[in-house]
Amino acid sequence: DxxxxxxxxxxxxxxxxxxxxxxxxxxxxxxxxxxxxxxxxxxxxxxxxxxxxxxxxxxxxxxxxxxxxxxxxxxxxxxxxxxxxxxxxxxxxxxxxxxxxxxxxxxxxxxxxxxxxxxxxxxxxxxxxxxxxxxxxxxxxxxxxxxxxxxxxxxxxxxxxxxxxxxxxxxxxxxPEKSQYPAEDMGRATKGAAQALLGKVYLYQEKWQQAKEAFQKVINSGEYSLDPSYSSMFTVAGENGVESIFEIQFFESESEADTWRNGGNFTTVFIMPRNIWGWGIMQPTQALYDAYESGDPRREATIILRGEVIEGEVQEGSDDQTGLYSRKDFLPPSERPVLNVKNSPLNEIIIRLADVYLMYAEAAYHLGDETTAKMYVNMVRERARNGDNTILPDVTASGTALLDAIYHERRVELGLEHHRYWDVIRTGRGQELLHPNFTPGKHELFPIPQSEIDASKGVLTQNPGY
Amino acid sequence: RVVDAQGESIPGVSVLEQGTTNGVTTNIDGTFSLTVKKDAKLIFSFVGMKELVVSVDGRNWLDVTLEESVAALDEIVVVGYGVQRKSDVTGSIASVKSEELEKISGASAVQALQGQVAGVQITSATGSPGSAATVLIRGRGTVGDSSPLYVIDGLAVGDISFLNTKDIQSIEVLKDASATAIYGARGANGVVLITTKQGKAGEMQVTYDGYYGVQSVWNEPDLLDAQEWIDVQNQARANAGEANLDLKPGADNPNHTTDWFDEITRNAIVQDHNIRISGGGENLKATLSGNLYDQEGLIEGSDYTRYSLRINSEAKLSNYVTVGENLSITQSKRHSILEGNYFNGIVNAALKLDPITPVKNADDEYMSSPYTDVMNPVAHIENTNDERKYQRLVGNIYADVKLLPNLVYHSSYGMDINDVDFYDFNPTYFYAIDEKNEVNSVTRSHTKTTLWNWINTLTYMFEVDKHSFTLMGGMEATESDTEWFSASKNNVPSNEDYLRFLSAALGDENGMGTASGSLSEWSMLSYFGRLNYNYDNKYYLTANLRHDGSSKFGKDKRWGTFPSVALKWKISNETFFQPMAENGTWTSAALRAGWGQVGNDKISLYQYTTAVSNNKQYGYVFGKDQRLYYGATIEGIGNPSIHWETVESTNIGLDLAFLNNRLGVTFDWFNKKTKEMLLREPIPDFVGYTSSPYSNVGDVENRGWELSLNYKGSPTDDLSYNLGINLGRAKTEVLDLGEVDFLSAGFVRIDNATRTEVGNEIGAFYGYVTDGIFQTQAEIDSHATQSGAQPGDIRFKDLNDDGKIDAEDRTFIGSPYPDLTYGFNLGINYKDFDFSMFWQGVYGNDLFNFMIFETMNPGKTTNKYTDILDSWNGPGTSNSVPRLSTQDTNDNLRVSDRYIEDGSYLRLRNIQLGYSLPVEVTDKLRVNRVRLYVAAQNLFTITDYSGLDPEIGRYDSLSIGIDEGIFPHARTWMIGANITF
CATH class of the missing domain: 1.25.40.390 (Serine Threonine Protein Phosphatase 5, Tetratricopeptide repeat)
Known part of the structure; x- marks a missing residue:
């Protein structure tokens, strides 16, 4: 044998x-x-x-x-x-x-x-x-x-x-805390990230008090601060910066164009204008563009307009639907990997301090603490203002207007960072804001893939309405 | 002395004293000597000759004349680990001789076998030179690998692509389990036994066989021209309320149509040259052959060249010991183009790419279409530099030792060494920002498979009165290892030919490239035995038993036993049949019945263990400097209890001959059941495995019949003809899939095209059923709810009558398996002329024409079939082609019977006219024989299929017959010669 x-x-x-x-x-x-x-x-x-x-x-x-x-x-x-x-x-x-x-x-x-x-x-x-x-x-x-x-x-x-x-x-x-990791381990899961994300799941469950406490610990840890330069957070140079709590570490795997072995950020290739080495997928809507208050520098940091020239390259796609493109996953020509666009090294932030501030504000609001709520929204606005006092005045509203202000601030501060859909659903505004086909009671959840139900020997049940 | 009817002496005739094992064979001059009793009777037998019994009557010199047997009924056929007279065969075995195989041009003997054997369905994977073919013997018996076992001169090999067709003496296809059980765990899918040509004693002969041919396109796609394409795009846009297409400078000339298919195809040369030297004497016979096969592909950039050399020889060391060897060495080289898949590929791109973009711009640089992201196939071919070189050594040495007059020991040691050398250079180029490669790279890889095999058998023959016994027992051991390694490096200083080597590449910033490799091994140990018994040449029994151990399975599941038994009643040897035989109308008849169990062990290695994968995708970086951390994981958990699939089959056959053997008829009925099929049971993705483990689940049944008819006639001395017809049917039904509801496969971008479910076939097409086009809103309103439908959209049938069109309305919409596979040939010889035709076809199968997803899709800027010009544009305008609109809210392109087409075809595989120079001329030329011929291959294909070629050999077992833009087969015109010196 x-x-x-x-x-x-x-x-x-x-x-x-x-x-x-x-x-x-x-x-x-x-x-x-x-x-x-x-x-x-x-x-x-x-x-x-x-x-x-x-x-x-x-x-x-x-x-x-x-x-x-x-x-x-x-x-x-x-x-x-x-x-x-x-x-x-x-x-x-x-x-x-x-x-x-x-x-x-x-x-x-x-x-x-x-x-x-x-x-x-x-x-x-x-x-x-x-x-x-x-x-x-x-x-x-x-x-x-x-x-x-x-x-x-x-x-x-x-x-x-x-x-x-x-x-x-x-x-x-x-x-360990972020600061306790050696430099070569920057990007690993940290105590602060666990606290922030725990706060976030409390928020999703509307456990406001526990959410607030969790966020409080992140804020008080002294590990994080708002990045003075909003736009730099979405560049290769700004990765894992002072505001970042947890992000996806993409990298340029030099020899790999292969889809699976690749370590790059495919979102870059998806969102760049079609025929300028992107696929032109996910174009921002005019509604998002219009949502920014006048003069808000975050609009330009988030959205590229058709025809904009970046390092001599005209941003224009062959199958353009809205005339707008995302800048948050965009790589300027000089930073693009030579081998393949799919190798984009640009990280994506999963959670950062401004997000925590705004969730903290939201939890505080629901706990009746409007002062704290306003304070944290305004800290986010102040950073966005970048010293220009003619724009983005402090929020002074209260009641539901304050809640709307918090929601608005989340939309523009975190624009195209993949939070919007979840925020809309979480706050029960799907029917109000999303496509007319949105059916309350059904579309808050996605369907379980049929293949999963089929392969589960009949044990899995489908979500309502599907 | 033994001579034939022409008085020529026959060497090698077996002379046996009747009732004993005392015998000799004749010498080179046909003489023999044998010491026998005065009243002995001698039996003379020789392949192709009628057996003759002569009484000695005290003489010490005999002149014996053997007659040729009229039909091939008494020829010798090769069976597992031995040979038998055809009349003694009890199982279902079909035999194809060299003459039939040699007519077909092609690199592979498998292609030559296509259509020749009833019940054997062969489909070339593609028309690309050197590509493989799918071989199904008696249908698909498993969702796994259903390819047969190939055995060349006793040595089992993985494939026979290296083999020169002209070296083949005969191919025997063992179809039923009673014939294949001697191959045990590897016999389930049938066995193809190949015997190569051996040296013949006699005068040295030198022959030349060769042809030269030109291949061309026989079918062109019907695509839009530039102006039509613009009109269709704009109409589709207008109908969706969108602006006209923006014509781009450089690719905006509606008067110029680029015929991409024409741009990638060519008239391609094929040539095949063979030289054979054969001869020998009483104690040493040998044959030496050399072959050059050289084929350009119909599509630019593809070709296949093969050089092969074969030496077969046999030496008789004494009356007791014979040794010999069969050895072939092959060197081949293949360039192939990207055949790709539903998404990407040269033919696929040529069909999809818009006709308005020119191949090159005014500056003679390749263009990239500004309208679609389909690649420029001409440029892609230009940048493709992959090359595969194969070196293969296959052979065995053997010895036969007569231990006793009726006890023979046979031992053979074989090797198969297969070297595959891969080279690729990916140059830098830039046609457009999305069609470019800025870093060139060179890749070299090497795969070496070494297999050895040792077979030992003992054969003992004896007779008791009218009872004749042959007992054979043996053992076989095989071991194989495959090692692969690959190295790749970027940044060659330029694209110059002389720099396209690893040594020139600069690598990454540290000067490094990448390297990878693997080693895999398997082994098998077997013991087997066979009893052949017959009583008075009337009642036959064959029983086989094989015990196999395989390293592919876990310790406790390693061994299996495979039995078979077959019976035969040769009715024509009964006395009551004699009157019929004597008047000649009904010459012979035999009834066969067999049963057996065989196995299929064709799964990938190490499936019973759980190994850790360290694929690159599992790595991750941390830190500012982006240090790459090593990642690894198990991708699932192996199943230690898997074992082979068992196939149990029953066969009933009838062999009849009429009209003094001029008409031969063979009929077989079979039922073959695969039990405990090995499959990857679909498990939910939430388990997290990359692929599910194998388990032994499910049963499949194949039932069918085969019929072959052969007729030979020669009404006058100058004229003879033969006609052969073979038909086969194999119907597959999945009987059980354990707890699995169904298996989905054949992903074609939008959905899966096939489903395998109990009660149906393996990989049947599955989808919606169309019911014409909605002509009016009223029709939509009165139909079941079909979300997004507008007038001009396809109406789908509400099969479950629940008032809405959804996934529950899908059903089986087609079968990729033919109801009938067939071939027929006709040969006529008249004086010095010969003519032959060989037709081959399949009937009743469906094909899934996936190209429609691109070429009938108004939402895409791809090129379209001209059928789209007949789109619906108002009530009554079309009931088959939906409206033109870029917005397909109805999902007209979902998987439905819209993609299903009848795949039946009948193809004139070969037509040939030959002329042999008369003896007066050949004598002057001092040659034995000169035959010149002209031939055409694939001259006609009769089919309703609208794609490029109905022969679609995609070979994923769960999804065959899906046309994703295949490399079509060529039509070939040839001239050739056969010369014997």
């Missing part, structure tokens, strides 16, 4: 690999790597912006038609290609995190606190991935180990949130 014993060569065996710290480290890196996968990352704007009133699909009508279905709320369980990508990639990230989580205990020659830090990093990522799922689908199958049976029904949204809260809480206790 020795003759028939042929084990894989040049591949580590799972049994041995996860007994080493090297193995667990690599597994946690794999769990991070899903953040940069284009099928996850591009959906951040397809869902976050194209589905909202801030952007339209763009490009020629026949290209990425499935994105039109998102925009016009025509997505069904079986035609929703981006939904399948979104669901699949997020669950990959959860699987990779779970493989790490379930093996860390077996580690030898590692101290308890080192183990806890590894576990905290993996649980942070798992919580983040679940937070994306729960706001998209409500309750979903709760995978907490890599080898659970496949006929697993959906947990309730509450159960999902409970797991997220536990994971983030564990992360908060066991992760």
């Amino acid at each position: 020795d003759f028939l014993e042929k084990s894989p060569k040049g591949e580590e065996s799972a049994d041995q690999f996860y007994k080493t710290k090297r193995g667990i480290d690599a597994q946690i890196i794999a769990a991070y790597s899903e953040l940069k996968n284009y099928r996850y990352a591009s959906n951040r704007f397809f869902l976050g912006d194209v589905a909202s009133d801030d952007a339209t699909k763009g490009s020629e009508p026949g290209d990425f038609v499935t994105a039109k279905e998102i925009e016009e709320f025509r997505a069904t369980a079986s035609n929703f290609q981006f939904g399948t990508w979104w669901w699949t990639r997020i669950y990959r990230g959860i699987f990779y995190a779970n493989v790490a989580i379930s093996n860390i205990d077996e580690l030898e020659d590692v101290t308890e606190s080192e183990k806890n830090q590894l576990l905290a990093e993996a649980r942070f990522l798992r919580a983040y991935y679940y937070s994306e799922l729960v706001r998209s689908y409500g309750g979903v199958p709760l995978r907490t180990a890599p080898d659970q049976p496949i006929d697993q029904p959906r947990a309730s949204a509450e159960e999902v949130y409970n797991l997220i809260e536990e994971d983030y809480s564990f992360a908060i206790q066991n992760l």
Whole structure:
């Protein structure tokens, strides 16, 4: 029988690999790597912006038609290609995190606190991935180990949130602060990121008090401050800056044009004007353009107008739908990777201090603390004002006008950073603001992919209305 | 001395004393000597000759004349680990001789086999020179790999692309389990046994065979011209309330139409030259052959060249020991173009690219279309430099030792060494900002597969009265390893030819390139045995048993046992049949029945284990300096309990001959059931696996029949003719998929085109059913709710009658499998002329013409079929082509029967007219024989299919017959010669 014993060569065996710290480290890196996968990352704007009133699909009508279905709320369980990508990639990230989580205990020659830090990093990522799922689908199958049976029904949204809260809480206790990481680890999950994102899931559950407390800790940590230059946060030079709490670390993998092995930010190729090496997808709407108060410098920092000349290159696409393009994922000609546009190294911010300020303001508002609410909105406006006192006067409103002001500030401050759709849905304004096809009671959640229901041996149930 | 009817001596005739194992073979001059009893009877037998029994009657010199057997009924056929007289064969085995194979031009023997054997469906993957073909024997029995096992002179090999067709003596196709069970775990998909030409004792012969041909396009796409394209685009835009197309300078001349298909195709040369030297004496026979095959592709940039050399020889060391060898060395080279997929590919681009963009601009630089992001295929070909070089050594050495007069030990050791060398250079170019490559790169990779195989068998023959027994037992061991490595480096200083090497590349900023590699191994150990028994040449029994162990499966699932049994009743050897045989109308009849179990182990290696993948995609960077951290993960969890699929098959056959063997009829009925099929059970994506593990799930049944008829006639001495027809039908039904509802496959950008479900075929087309075009709003209102529909849009059927059109209204809309595959040939010889025709076809299959998604899509700026000019533009204007609009709110292009077309075709594969120079002339030229011929291949194809070619061999088992813009087959005109010196 020795003759028939042929084990894989040049591949580590799972049994041995996860007994080493090297193995667990690599597994946690794999769990991070899903953040940069284009099928996850591009959906951040397809869902976050194209589905909202801030952007339209763009490009020629026949290209990425499935994105039109998102925009016009025509997505069904079986035609929703981006939904399948979104669901699949997020669950990959959860699987990779779970493989790490379930093996860390077996580690030898590692101290308890080192183990806890590894576990905290993996649980942070798992919580983040679940937070994306729960706001998209409500309750979903709760995978907490890599080898659970496949006929697993959906947990309730509450159960999902409970797991997220536990994971983030564990992360908060066991992760270092941003400043405690050595320079070469800048970008890893931090205590502050876990606090900020925990606050965000409380906000989504309208647990205002807990949200406020979580945000308070981030604000008081002294780890973060508003970046004096708003526009620089969306450039390669401004990556992981003073305001950044957690961002996706894209990089220019020099030799890789391949879609899968690539480490670049595909959103750049999606959003740049068609035939100027982009695909012209996700064009900002006139409505977003008009939402900016007059003179708000953030408009120019967010939107490129057709015909603008950047480093000698005229920004004009062959299948232009609105005449507007996003600047937040744009790379000027001099910074573009030579090999392939898909290799864009430009990071994307998942959460930054201004976002926390505005969520903090919103929580404070709901707790009746209008003074604090106004104070934090105005801090954001002050930074945007950049010393020009003729623009963006302080917010003085109160009551619902104040809430509207907070919402408005979120829209313009975080414009085209893929928050808008979720904010509109979270605050119950879908019917008011989104495409006329939006049906309340249905479109707050996306359909579970039909293929998932089919493969689940009938255990998964669909969201209402689909 | 043994001679033939012409008085020529016959060497190699077997002479056996009847009732004993005492025998010899004749010498080069046909003589023999054998010590026997005075009253002994001698049996003389030789391939192609009638067996003759002669009484010695005390003589010590015999003159024996053997007659040629009229039909091929008593020829020798090759079976697993041995040979049999055809009349002794109990299983379903079809035999194709060299003459039939040699008529077809093509690089591969598989192509030559197409249409020749009933029940064997062969589809070339594409028309690209050197491309592979899909071979299905008796239908598709599994959702996995259903390709047969190839065995060349006893050595099992993965593919036979290296083989020169002219070296083949015969191909035997073992179709049923009773014939393939001796190949056990590898026999499930049928076995193709190839025997190469051996040296013949006698005068040395030198032959030349060759032809020269020109290939051309036989079918062109019907696409719009420039002005029509502009009109269609503008109309579609106007109908959606959009402005006219913006014509771009340099690509705005409506009077110039670029015919992209014409730009990429050419008249291409094909040539094939063979020289064979053959000869030998009593103790040593050998043949040496050399071949050059050289084919340009119909599409620019593609070609295939092959040089091969073969030496087969056999030496008789003594009366007890014979040793020999079969050895071939092949060198080939292939350039291929991007055939791609539904999204990208040369033909695909040539059909899609707008006709208004010129190939090159006024400055003689390639143009990139400013209207669409389809690449310029001419430029792409120009920039394609990939080259594959193959070196293959396949051969075995063997020895036969007569341990006792009736006990033979055979041992053979074979090797298959396959070297594939890949080169690619990706130059820098710039046609437009979105069609450019700013960093050039050079890639070299190398794959080497080494396989060895050792076979030992013992064969024991004996007779007791009228009972005749042959017992064979043996063992076989095989081991194979494949190592691959690849290196790639960027930044070659320029695109100059002499710099396109790794040594010139500068690499990244650290001077580095990338390297990767892998090693995979498998092995197999087998024991097998066979009993052949017959009683009085009337009742036959064959029983096989094989016990196989394979490294592809986990420790506990490694071994399997595969039995088979077959019976035959040779009715014509019964006394009651004799009157019929004697009057000649009904010459012979035999009834066969067989049953067996065989296996299919064709899955990728190491599926029973869980390995860690460190693919680049799992890496991630941190820090300002963007340090890349190593990432790795398992991608799923292996299934240690997988084992082979088991195929159980039953075969009933009938062999009949009429009219003194002029008419031969073979009929077979079969039922083959694949059990515990190996498949990747679809698991929900939320589990997080990249691909689901294999498990043994599900059953598939194949049922069908095969019929072949051969008729030979020679009404006068000058005229003879033969006619052959073969028909086959194999119907597949999925009986069980375990807990799986269905398998979806064939992703074509919008959706999956096929579904595999219990009660249907494997990979049947699945989608909506169209019901004409909505002519008025009233028709839409009275129809089930179809969201987004407007007059002029396609009406889809509400199949479940629930008042709305949704995914539940999809159904099976077509079958990629033919109801019938067939071939027929006609050969006529008249005096010095010979004429032959060979037709091949399939009937009743459907094709999925995916190109419609691009070429009938008004929302895209791609080129269109002229059919779009008949678009609906008001009530009554069209009931098949929807309205022109860039806004397709109705989703007219969803997967529906709109894409389904009848894929039946009948193709004149070969037509040939030859002339052999008369003896007076050849004598003067001092040659034995000169035959000159003209031939045409694929002269006609009769089909209703609207795409470029109905032969579509996409070979993903769950999705065949999808046309994504394939490389079409060529029509070839040839002149050739056969000369024997």
